[in-house]
Amino acid sequence: MNRNYDRSKNEYRPDRIYSFVNREEEAVPLMEFIQQVRPDAKRGDIKKWMKYGHFKVNGAVSTGFDTPVAPGEVVEFNQSRPFPVFQHPRIKIVYEDEDVIVINKGYGLLSVATQSHKKEENAYDIIRNYIKIVNPANRLYIVHRLDRDTSGLMMFVKSEEAQDVLRHNWNNMILERLYVAVLEGYLENDKGYVKSRLMENSQFVVYSTENPDEGKLAVTHYETLGKGNGYTLAQFSLDTGRKNQIRVHAKELGHPIAGDRKYGATKSPIHRLALHARTLRFAHPITRKDMNFETPVPQKFVDCIRKQMK
Numbered sequence: 001m002n003r004n005y006d007r008s009k010n011e012y013r014p015d016r017i018y019s020f021v022n023r024e025e026e027a028v029p030l031m032e033f034i035q036q037v038r039p040d041a042k043r044g045d046i047k048k049w050m051k052y053g054h055f056k057v058n059g060a061v062s063t064g065f066d067t068p069v070a071p072g073e074v075v076e077f078n079q080s081r082p083f084p085v086f087q088h089p090r091i092k093i094v095y096e097d098e099d100v101i102v103i104n105k106g107y108g109l110l111s112v113a114t115q116s117h118k119k120e121e122n123a124y125d126i127i128r129n130y131i132k133i134v135n136p137a138n139r140l141y142i143v144h145r146l147d148r149d150t151s152g153l154m155m156f157v158k159s160e161e162a163q164d165v166l167r168h169n170w171n172n173m174i175l176e177r178l179y180v181a182v183l184e185g186y187l188e189n190d191k192g193y194v195k196s197r198l199m200e201n202s203q204f205v206v207y208s209t210e211n212p213d214e215g216k217l218a219v220t221h222y223e224t225l226g227k228g229n230g231y232t233l234a235q236f237s238l239d240t241g242r243k244n245q246i247r248v249h250a251k252e253l254g255h256p257i258a259g260d261r262k263y264g265a266t267k268s269p270i271h272r273l274a275l276h277a278r279t280l281r282f283a284h285p286i287t288r289k290d291m292n293f294e295t296p297v298p299q300k301f302v303d304c305i306r307k308q309m310k
Contacts, residue, residue, distance in 0.1 A: 152277025182274035
């Protein structure tokens with residue numbers, strides 16, 4: 001039973017959550033920080049709250065006494081109950097606040113349900129169910145997607161205001177998106193870009209068209225990170241966010257993404273599409289704070305080239 005409900009009245013009771021900002025010029029251990037901002041609290045009570053997950057540091061539940069609270073970071077304290085802890089084998093929540101959730105999505109998982117896969121497990125439903133544990137009135141909004149077989153960082157928002165801001169100012173609010181991929185063969189140039197207009201046919205295959213009156217403009221920049229064993233480890237950045245954009249442009253470079261048979265790959269060394277959303281940097285839709293998240297290059301990607309990355 002969700003402890004946010006008053007069983008006698010069958011109604012939702014909001015949590016009492018307090019936020020504190022580290023305004024010092026250096027990091028402070030969580031225990032010391034809480035003693036500073038809540039001098040009225042007994043040390044024993046703080047230990048108990050910490051043990052059971054009543055604190056979040058920078059959007060993540062923390063139970064460590066020595067967890068560093070960096071300058072400018074926010075500590076949230078839920079006096080009503082422990083913060084719900086999200087657990088799922090294919091999704092990790094990287095960051096969460098009242099308006100934004102950033103996740104690291106595993107490959108093979110849909111971002112949202114589709115017409116042909118309405119009942120299949122997907123990231124949207126998983127995260128929506130989680131936030132409704134906190135408050136049944138909570139809502140979740142889609143602002144962008146990753147392909148089913150692409151892993152990595154993506155975000156949802158939890159308010160209509162945040163959704164509207166991103167929808168109408170996407171190119172200005174999204175400051176950087178970096179992807180890494182394993183490509184078949186070796187790129188002729190270590191750096192470059194591909195620019196074309198993309199269309200989709202009736203079989204849901206995206207392709208470039210030379211007709212200036214058709215398709216949508218797509219610009220993809222690429223850079224070689226390493227190469228070896230017949231593969232290139234490349235990084236991609238996007239000026240635009242079209243469906244299958246990196247996959248199409250990799251094919252047009254003559255070096256499709258490993259495992260991407262839909263767009264011309266002949267090999268699948270790690271038995272998946274070797275594409276990962278590595279970096280997501282954006283202006284927070286409500287606070288306008290610079291939000292920057294990064295995940296490591298998947299080890300299996302590095303193993304493909306059998307060579308230390310530069």
